[in-house]
Amino acid sequence: MALPSGHRTQEEPRFHQATIDDLGTQLAGVTFVVVDLETTGGSPKDSAITEIGAVKVRGGQVLGEFQTLVDPGHEIPPYISVLTGITSMMVAAAPRIDAVLPAFLEFARGAVLVAHNAPFDLGFLKAACEESGVLWPAFASVDTAVLARRLLTRDEVPNCKLATLAPYFSTSTQPCHRALDDARATVDVLHGLFERLGPLGITSLEELTGLTRQVDPQRRRKRHLAEHVPSGPGVYVFRGPGDEPLYVGTSGDLRSRVRSYFSAGEQRSRMTEMITLAERIEALPCAHDLEAAVRELRLIAEHKPRYNRRSRFPERALWVRLTDEPFPRLSVVRRVRPAAGAFLGPFPDRRAADAAVAAVHESLPLRQCTSRLSLTVLGSACALAGMGRCGAPCTGDQTREEYASIAAVFRAAVESDPRDLVAPLLHRVERLAEEGRYEEAAVLRDRVAVLVRAVRRRQRLESLATVPELVLARPDGAGGWQLAVVRRGRLVAAGVAERGRSVRGHLADLRATAETPTGPDDELAASVDxxxxxxxxxxxxxxxxxxxxxxxxxxxxxxxxxSGFLAQVDAGRADRDPFADTRSLSTRSQPDRVTPGAPATGGRTPGRRGRVATGLASRA
Incomplete structure (x- = not known):
């Protein structure tokens, strides 16, 4: 049959309108395996898995569940058993992790792993695979804690812990530190968070992943600020519209560190806010890392930038002073004057200072009244005298010489020998423990630890404060030497004698231009830090x-x-909070909004208090 004139002999190409279903992997078709672990501690290095619970879901429907106890290979600590309800007897007949892993990996094959605080659970699973010689598959993963920080406001939930999110989303199962129940609760939290994605235009797995790893557009537009920053060690200062310092930092490679603020790796919301305000970046190259760290401290203390969180107020450090009077007592002060008595510290806050004072009073019957006692005018004894906690010098029952021998124990501890001060306290800790008064023993033990650390810190500082000048040198890795001139604890000059250059000659130049600290010779010429x-x-x-x-x-x-005693105290403190998550679990002031058809990027949204509430809350 002849074809009509003008028609082609081959089939016409067909065109169709692409829909959103053609773009990316749709969440409705993704299989998620929500997993939760119970362990014997907080780190895969010294802890093991005791239970695995997992739930497989797709399209809002539960496809299957996985649960098993795991023999960790050693006794489960009592505090873990109290927390999880899993005892050594319960896991005695359970399989070891190398027998459990193949079954779990088969259950999760082809799925996206979901966990609340995913680095914890996935870290244990990866470590178990490495130890068992099993290849860890390249799973995609979703962290519901991260999603919650991104999608919820502080008005809705005060934090993003699973125990807080479960009642907010009315989960069918309450988290109780058992793996399967916690996994079931996380499934409901995941679905509740997915309901928040629709208005943001996020429908695919790729968009969901990008939501937590995005570069805020305000930061992206200011990447040019880092173009002039050189490499090498130094200090960088972000400056605001009025050229005021917003943030001061230090790095061994200035260029690399400053550029990281404009990448997806920087997810702290306060840094996003800071960069939004920044107008320029000042780079201050330094000779080596010590000079950079010292200059950073000084700049922070001088300008107190609003986005720096540490070392802003060195003048607020506290000291415990034994007053200089006939019957001295302990007081907490901010200024050190060696001629005005013995000083112990510094302490980071009033709580630590009070703990050290309480420890000293447990060991020595120093008076605790605040009035200045007279040698001639006598008063009446207080309740502490009746309890044997004070010799009552105010009544004349204790002479000045007798009281001085007690105060001398404190002075000796601060200067060199804390044994007479600490030994009675440690004996009391042991006695309280033997009597079964464990809480009192723990409180006193922690006070003793604060006291010993303060004595150690004071003695270390004093060893350098009394040195008029010392010169230090470290290899720079290229055949030269990094040099530092220190006077009474203060870095007064820094430089690098490059390979082939005379160290002595370069040192003479440094000394000629070094600072000369002012003040008494027996005081620190710099901040404690x-x-x-x-x-x-x-x-x-x-x-x-x-x-x-x-x-x-x-x-x-x-x-x-x-040192051994302090190590035991630190280990005990870690045991009391084995699952501590150092990441911030706070929500942002306002969630980001994604306009339809636009990629998931974090825009600038004013918070309730006028702050820019963008980015993902991460480590502080």
Missing amino acids: ETELVLRWMEKPGTRLVDLTGTLASRTPGTGGY
Whole structure:
């Protein structure tokens, strides 16, 4: 049959309108495996899995569940059993993790793994696979804690813990630190969060993943601010519209660190807000990492940038002072004047200072009244005298010489030997434990730890405060030497003697231009934080003492004998909170809004208090 004129002999190409279903992997068709673990501790390095619970869902429907106890290979600590309800007896007949992993990986094959605080659960699973010689599949993953931080406001929930989100979303199962129940509760939380994605125009797995790893457009537009920043160690300062410092930081590679603020790796909401306000970045190259760290401290203390959280107020450090009077007492002060008595500290806050004072009063019958006692005018005894906690010098029952021998124990502890002060306290801790008064023993033990650390810190600082000048050198890795001149604990000059250059000649130039600290010779010439930076740099392997004026020494016996005790206290504190998550679980002031058809990017949204509430809350 002949074809009509003008018709082609081959089939016409067909065109169709693409729909949203053709773009990306639609969430409705994705299989999710929500997993939760119970473990014997908070780190895969020294802990093991005791239970795995998982729920497989797709399109809002439960497809299957997986649950098994796991023998960790050792006894389950009692505090873990109290928390989870899983005892060593319960897991005695359970399979080991190498027998459980193949079944779980088969259950989760081809799915997207979901967990609340996913780094914890997936970290344990990956470590178990590595230890068992099993290849960890390339699972995609979703963290419901991250999604909650991104999608919920503080008006809705105060934090994004699973125990907080479960009642908010009216989950059918309440989390109770058992793996399957917690996984079931996480499924309901996941579905509740998915309901928040529709108005944002997020319908695919790719968009969901991008929601948590996006670069805020305000930050993206300011990437040019980092173009002039050089490489090498130094300090960087973000400056605002009025050229005021917004944030001060330090890095061994200035260019790399500053550029990271404009990448998806920076997810802190306060940094997004800070960059939104920034107008320029000032780079201050330094000779080496010590000079950079010291300059950062000084700039933060001087300008107190609003987006820096640490070291802004060094003047607020507290000290415990033994007053200089006939019958001295302890008081908490902010200023150190060596001529005005013995000083212990510094302490980061009033709570720590009060704990040290309470420990001293447990050991020594120092008076606790605040009035200044007279040698001639006598008063009446207080209740502490009747309890044997004070010798009542106010009544004349205790002479000045008798009281001085008690105060001398405190002075000796601060200067060199804390044994007479600490030994009675440790004996009391043991006695309380033997009597079954464990809570009282723990409180006193923690107070003793605060006291010992304060004594150690004071003695370390004093060892450097009394040195008129010392010169330190460290290899720079390229055949040269990093040099630091320190006077009474303050870094007064820093430089690098490059390979082939005379160290002595370069050192003479540094000394000629170095600062000259003012003030009494027996006081620190710098902040406590700066002196401790110098001490840590000095104690690094490879550091050499080039020159010294005066004497650099630590008084004996010091606190070295209490290192084991302090390590036990730290271990006990970790055991009391084995699952501590150091990441911020707070919500943002307002969620980001994504316009239809636009990619999921975090725009700038004013918060309730005028703050820019963008980005994902991450580590503080």
